[in-house]
Amino acid sequence: RKEVEQDPGPFNVPEGATVAFNCTYSNSASQSFFWYRQDCRKEPKLLMSVYSSGNEDGRFTAQLNRASQYISLLIRDSKLSDSATYLCVVNRPGNAGNMLTFGGGTRLMVKP
């Protein structure tokens, strides 16, 4: 079983739609959670952290369910520029500190 699992998609949605991605993680010792965004043929970039109480950044809302080891990302009012791969990222406590484990990503395509 992968440490971080995501539906690879693609999710094809029209502009203005609301879309949600989910992610599950296997290491119950993980304490920190993030969403990164990766455009086609580009490097990943941090989109937002995910806090226990849930958090919002503009059109983006992230939520965490520790009991179910589940993280979600909701995008409202989708824009063409939101088309990208969204990577769910979880810290993996290691001998020398915390490392990041990336999911395989969920691909989003927003159509006009």
Added chain:
Amino acid sequence: DTGVSQDPRHKITKRGQNVTFRCDPISEHNRLYWYRQTLGQGPEFLTYFQNEAQLEKSRLLSDRFSAERPKGSFSTLEIQRTEQGDSAMYLCASSFRDRIYEQYFGPGTRLTVT
């Protein structure tokens, strides 16, 4: 541009050859990471430096792989006796000491082993 830079951007090599990649992190960042990414997958952690010390290595990093960061600034990743399975994008990232999860990635080096 003060972001993370990597060189070369593309490398095509024949099986069995050695290759070396370079990463220059953001200058104030003391942590540097190497990842490997294949098509349709997320980045996989390879190794990590804090200043010049290599503090963790993934099991993915076989004996043919070695990484250095001799002066705590730039880093090199060498692959000896390349195999076709080594074909991937090799990504470097760096972070501040106190913001280790906010990793800034370079554009990557795409390796193709023929």
